[in-house]
Amino acid sequence: MYLADANVGQNQEDIDMIEYLAEKNLQHSAGFKIDGNFSKLRKDNNLKIYHVMAKSNMCNNFVISLQDSNPTILENIDRPDVGWDEHAKIISELTENYPHIPALVQLIQGLPGQTVSTWRQTLSDVVHQENVLPLVYVNELLSASPAARDKTYTEKWNFVYSNSIRWDTFAQSEFKSPFSKSCSSFTELDFIEMCMLTLIYSVVNHHIRNLQVQDIKFDIESIVDRFLVSELYTLLKNNLTENWLVNDKFYFTVGIDGKPQAIPTRADNMITEEIIPKIASDHNFLKWTIQGLSTTISASSKKQYARYVFDTIKDQSA
Numbered sequence: 001m002y003l004a005d006a007n008v009g010q011n012q013e014d015i016d017m018i019e020y021l022a023e024k025n026l027q028h029s030a031g032f033k034i035d036g037n038f039s040k041l042r043k044d045n046n047l048k049i050y051h052v053m054a055k056s057n058m059c060n061n062f063v064i065s066l067q068d069s070n071p072t073i074l075e076n077i078d079r080p081d082v083g084w085d086e087h088a089k090i091i092s093e094l095t096e097n098y099p100h101i102p103a104l105v106q107l108i109q110g111l112p113g114q115t116v117s118t119w120r121q122t123l124s125d126v127v128h129q130e131n132v133l134p135l136v137y138v139n140e141l142l143s144a145s146p147a148a149r150d151k152t153y154t155e156k157w158n159f160v161y162s163n164s165i166r167w168d169t170f171a172q173s174e175f176k177s178p179f180s181k182s183c184s185s186f187t188e189l190d191f192i193e194m195c196m197l198t199l200i201y202s203v204v205n206h207h208i209r210n211l212q213v214q215d216i217k218f219d220i221e222s223i224v225d226r227f228l229v230s231e232l233y234t235l236l237k238n239n240l241t242e243n244w245l246v247n248d249k250f251y252f253t254v255g256i257d258g259k260p261q262a263i264p265t266r267a268d269n270m271i272t273e274e275i276i277p278k279i280a281s282d283h284n285f286l287k288w289t290i291q292g293l294s295t296t297i298s299a300s301s302k303k304q305y306a307r308y309v310f311d312t313i314k315d316q317s318a
Contacts, residue, residue, distance in 0.1 A: 003036030009045040018049050022056035034058050037065055040081045047090055054098045061104040061133065062094055068111055068118075069125040076113040076157075088129055095131040102133045102209070109194050110139030110180035112157040119194045120224075123201040127208075127220060134205060136198045138268040141178040158184040164244055167251040167264040169272055174249075179268065188245065195267050196237050199279075200227045202270055207280040207289065213308050215301045217294035226288040232256060232279070240267055256282060283313045 008014050024030035038046045053059040069084035091103045105126050126134050141161050147153050162181035165174045182188045204220055227233050235258050243249045252265040256278055265275045279285050286309045
């Protein structure tokens with residue numbers, strides 16, 4: 001069941017409803033699964049709901065609708081919400097009690113006031129938090145949004161929207177839906193750089209979440225820095241730039257080996273794309289992670305991780 005209310009948990013009756021469904025799961029094996037958007041202000045109610053859902057096997061993840069960790073950007077979009085610190089505390093409590101259930105943190109790329117540096121900080125804030133799964137959307141011009149209904153909003157931020165062709169991975173087809181191309185705080189080239197940051201932080205997150213070696217910590221920013229000066233970064237960035245700004249298609253058409261691929265890779269929401277695990281298991285990325293091992297971990301853990309990387313690269317070569 002998807003609860004379409006924009007603020008589930010704002011009222012007590014929301015908690016009552018979910019507790020009722022939870023009781024049906026626990027006593028009658030009803031098998032209810034719940035998803036939705038939870039209250040921006042009543043985080044205490046949200047936390048109650050998350051606990052109820054987890055204990056009754058009602059969710060596969062905890063939806064945390066963050067949009068951005070920068071308070072100024074949230075003010076720009078007139079979004080009342082608690083700060084990232086409060087969200088992080090909630091995620092920490094949930095992780096302690098239900099480590100098998102990740103927090104799905106929803107972010108929006110292309111909001112007014114965002115820059116390449118603020119976007120990197122938001123991604124960094126989220127990925128440094130334990131047991132999260134960042135889900136990044138681009139800022140779309142939806143018919144009911146303030147940007148679509150109020151011309152002064154668009155004029156204030158000098159928004160330009162793109163109606164380029166995009167790729168739907170699930171439908172395996174192209175589609176169009178206008179999304180932000182530039183505004184007073186970022187250019188179209190900045191937007192592409194933001195996409196590349198989304199990609200590498202998603203790769204790092206994927207690697208950490210799927211890593212079997214215990215007690216390993218990374219200097220995440222050093223890994224990102226190495227990607228940003230790599231041939232892979234240049235390859236993918238140039239491909240997306242040409243596709244979007246020349247061919248009017250907002251997706252990747254090459255793989256990490258630089259060869260053309262028959263099926264495109266979407267650039268507006270990459271969480272389900274095969275490019276993420278491919279980069280995460282690439283020998284260059286694995287070498288960056290070795291260089292980015294935290295200085296605080298033990299020598300034995302470093303040796304264990306180095307062996308893991310060596311075996312992975314050896315298996316790929318074979």
